[in-house]
Amino acid sequence: MKIATILFRILCLMAFLAGCAEKENDNRKWFKGNLHTHSYWSDGDEFPEMIMDWYKSGGYDFVALTDHNILAEGEKWIVVRKGRIYEEGFDKYLAKYGEQWVTYKRDTGRIQVKLKTFAEYKPMFEDENFLIIQSEEITDEFDGKPIHMNATNLQKLIPPQGGESITDVMQRNVDAVLKQRQETGVPMFPHINHPNFHYAITLQDIIGLHGERFFEVYNGHPQVHNYGDSLRPGTEFMWDKINIAYHIKNQPLMYGMATDDSHNYHSFGATYSNAGRGWVMVLADSLSPGSLIRAMEEGQFYATTGVILDEIKVALDALHVEVREEPGVNYEIQFIGATAQEQDARILKTVSGVEATIELLDSYIFVRAKVTSDKLKENPFQDKDYETAWTQPVGGDR
Numbered sequence: 571m572k573i574a575t576i577l578f579r580i581l582c583l584m585a586f587l588a589g590c591a592e593k594e595n596d597n598r599k600w601f602k603g604n605l606h607t608h609s610y611w612s613d614g615d616e617f618p619e620m621i622m623d624w625y626k627s628g629g630y631d632f633v634a635l636t637d638h639n640i641l642a643e644g645e646k647w648i649v650v651r652k653g654r655i656y657e658e659g660f661d662k663y664l665a666k667y668g669e670q671w672v673t674y675k676r677d678t679g680r681i682q683v684k685l686k687t688f689a690e691y692k693p694m695f696e697d698e699n700f701l702i703i704q705s706e707e708i709t710d711e712f713d714g715k716p717i718h719m720n721a722t723n724l725q726k727l728i729p730p731q732g733g734e735s736i737t738d739v740m741q742r743n744v745d746a747v748l749k750q751r752q753e754t755g756v757p758m759f760p761h762i763n764h765p766n767f768h769y770a771i772t773l774q775d776i777i778g779l780h781g782e783r784f785f786e787v788y789n790g791h792p793q794v795h796n797y798g799d800s801l802r803p804g805t806e807f808m809w810d811k812i813n814i815a816y817h818i819k820n821q822p823l824m825y826g827m828a829t830d831d832s833h834n835y836h837s838f839g840a841t842y843s844n845a846g847r848g849w850v851m852v853l854a855d856s857l858s859p860g861s862l863i864r865a866m867e868e869g870q871f872y873a874t875t876g877v878i879l880d881e882i883k884v885a886l887d888a889l890h891v892e893v894r895e896e897p898g899v900n901y902e903i904q905f906i907g908a909t910a911q912e913q914d915a916r917i918l919k920t921v922s923g924v925e926a927t928i929e930l931l932d933s934y935i936f937v938r939a940k941v942t943s944d945k946l947k948e949n950p951f952q953d954k955d956y957e958t959a960w961t962q963p964v965g966g967d968r
Contacts, residue, residue, distance in 0.1 A: 790847030
């Protein structure tokens with residue numbers, strides 16, 4: 571046997587043994603969560619307790635309520651909307667939690683309800699298996715265009731900061747979140763919501779930012795145009811162009827999230843913003859805000875609309891992906907990336923099946939995986955929407 575062959579086999583054995591040891595010492599777990607959710611505290615149509623019960627019962631590990639320009643604190647009363655489904659929704663809420671919990675009154679035929687605060691409903695649901703993260707959707711605008719950015723794990727409300735341009739508005743809001751993080755010492759982060767909502771935020775607007783690490787590559791609201799149109803790019807195309815630009819600017823890679831942006835909990839279908847359409851899976855050592863945020867900032871998560879991954883591993887200059895196979899479902903794994911000489915990302919490799927690996931060449935700026943199944947989503951916001959997962963880009967600093 572040639573010496574080169576012996577050395578190669580020794581290296582393979584060492585890599586295998588190192589991988590086994592790493593798995594034995596790795597106490598991290600996958601946690602499922604949604605970081606964009608609305609309730610009666612702003613423009614959602616359900617009480618926070620009912621929403622938390624839905625997510626917890628549905629197998630989620632963490633949820634952030636992100637109502638517009640408000641935290642669930644202080645006294646707030648709402649009038650139950652007119653209509654049978656909303657009145658029946660209140661009846662279900664009252665039946666579930668009882669007269670001792672629900673504060674309400676009836677006046678001229680309308681039902682008024684005092685909303686429970688974050689501090690009140692949080693202990694009802696949180697345990698070692700479920701976490702609620704206080705958050706806000708900072709809802710700003712410029713020249714009539716909506717500019718929405720979530721702030722995860724806020725400790726106090728951040729009002730919209732305004733600005734002289736779309737990029738300036740976003741930058742001021744990013745800076746406000748990062749300033750609160752620095753002042754409090756509490757992990758928190760901003761992320762860009764649905765850039766194609768009213769096509770308000772362009773690719774160049776995002777490229778001009780500093781300090782932003784996250785944006786929504788998928789949002790479950792029916793009006794956010796994830797896939798673009800004949801004139802404007804979809805969010806996935808934007809994601810790659812942002813990271814090519816960030817490489818040139820020597821900025822950290824942008825990571826992509828999937829979220830529900832849920833508002834509607836009584837009516838269902840393509841015209842409604844329902845729960846359960848998109849989420850993140852985070853590989854963290856514990857179910858705590860700090861652990862989850864640190865893991866996400868390290869890129870230890872993926873976005874999904876239904877496809878579940880058993881492993882995402884970067885080792886020996888290769889990216890390896892394994893899919894949790896569902897019977898009767900077929901999968902295609904695409905590795906997408908770009909080199910410093912390219913202006914656009916491209917598909918580097920395509921594999922049909924549940925497992926694939928790509929070599930991470932030094933010439934690549936980044937590589938990410940997209941896994942598409944032939945299983946249609948349940949309750950999609952558009953026809954022929956198949957379950958998909960997106961891993962985070964791996965760059966030259968891997």
